[in-house]
Amino acid sequence: MSEGTGPHPADLGLTQARALVRRAVDKAEQLGLRGAIAVVGASGALLTASRMDAGGPGGMTRARSKAWISATQQIPSAEHLRRMTTIAPPVTAGFAAASPDALFPGAGGLPITVGGVVVAGIAASGATVGPFLPAGVDPRAVSADGRPANPEDLLIAYALGIGYEGQHGDDGQRWEQRFGALVVDPADSLGLAPAPTASRQAQLDWATALSDAALAAAARSGVRVAVAVVDRGGDPIKQDLMDGAPVGGVAVAQAVAGAAALFDCESGGLGRRFGRAEAVAELVTAPVLGLPGGLPVRDAARVVAGLGVGGADPSLCHEIAAAALAALDDRAAP
Numbered sequence: 001m002s003e004g005t006g007p008h009p010a011d012l013g014l015t016q017a018r019a020l021v022r023r024a025v026d027k028a029e030q031l032g033l034r035g036a037i038a039v040v041g042a043s044g045a046l047l048t049a050s051r052m053d054a055g056g057p058g059g060m061t062r063a064r065s066k067a068w069i070s071a072t073q074q075i076p077s078a079e080h081l082r083r084m085t086t087i088a089p090p091v092t093a094g095f096a097a098a099s100p101d102a103l104f105p106g107a108g109g110l111p112i113t114v115g116g117v118v119v120a121g122i123a124a125s126g127a128t129v130g131p132f133l134p135a136g137v138d139p140r141a142v143s144a145d146g147r148p149a150n151p152e153d154l155l156i157a158y159a160l161g162i163g164y165e166g167q168h169g170d171d172g173q174r175w176e177q178r179f180g181a182l183v184v185d186p187a188d189s190l191g192l193a194p195a196p197t198a199s200r201q202a203q204l205d206w207a208t209a210l211s212d213a214a215l216a217a218a219a220r221s222g223v224r225v226a227v228a229v230v231d232r233g234g235d236p237i238k239q240d241l242m243d244g245a246p247v248g249g250v251a252v253a254q255a256v257a258g259a260a261a262l263f264d265c266e267s268g269g270l271g272r273r274f275g276r277a278e279a280v281a282e283l284v285t286a287p288v289l290g291l292p293g294g295l296p297v298r299d300a301a302r303v304v305a306g307l308g309v310g311g312a313d314p315s316l317c318h319e320i321a322a323a324a325l326a327a328l329d330d331r332a333a334p
């Protein structure tokens with residue numbers, strides 16, 4: 001169920017969420033940015049997220065946090081930040097304690113509405129995604145209607161197909177620092193002009209194909225799951241949650257994928273290898289879980305990624321992950 005009008009609130013559907021992320025990736029590549037884009041449902045569940053090539057670790061976590069704020073608080077994350085800086089410190093501390101997913105209350109996230117109801121939130125962050133203008137960027141590409149714009153807010157507005165509205169509050173200042181008094185005619189502004197399909201995302205495209213294979217295997221098995229593809233350090237490259245899948249599967253998929261990538265073993269074998277999987281998990285930053293469902297992804301003998309599936313019986317999740325890897329056996333990891 002997604003975007004339902006019945007008595008039960010629903011999140012944006014995976015297909016729609018993926019399309020928004022794809023548009024954001026297209027615009028980000030056009031602007032010369034690298035980073036991550038996340039869509040979180042109104043329930044607080046991560047629906048889908050993509051990390052662009054060379055986007056760097058950590059960006060996904062920041063994007064997810066801002067998207068969570070926009071989705072669950074139903075306001076732009078910039079407005080949430082303003083509120084958090086104007087109310088009493090005990091209140092902000094209480095909110096942070098009660099809302100661990102709001103660990104990065106930065107500007108840039110926007111709610112997504114359908115029929116006047118918030119169904120999700122979207123945000124971006126990462127290595128070069130932010131209010132800072134990329135080196136060598138055409139001033140026309142970072143302007144909207146003849147006004148200064150910042151790249152992060154541009155790619156989110158472009159993804160949503162809405163008019164540009166700066167979320168960071170310093171568009172003019174950054175423009176003057178970079179371009180001086182240069183003025184762009186509204187007719188020449190290219191910030192929201194159509195972006196070509198991103199063509200330099202080999203790692204993301206590969207991770208997406210792997211996630212697609214897992215989603216297809218889950219559908220054939222008649223179950224709904226979450227899928228995560230992480231790099232060898234356990235940072236997510238691609239994450240997806242099937243419509244109607246258990247929300248907790250998102251955390252499980254990432255953690256079993258992290259176990260497989262970090263320790264080069266099936267996640268279910270972590271306890272056998274080290275005695276106590278939970279003790280090993282405490283030694284690393286990325287989430288790690290010693291249950292079946294995660295498999296290392298190798299290029300020849302070298303571990304390059306981890307694939308995790310969660311939300312169904314762990315043994316079935318293992319089978320789905322194995323089927324996905326077999327389906328992409330002839331496609332080498334970048």
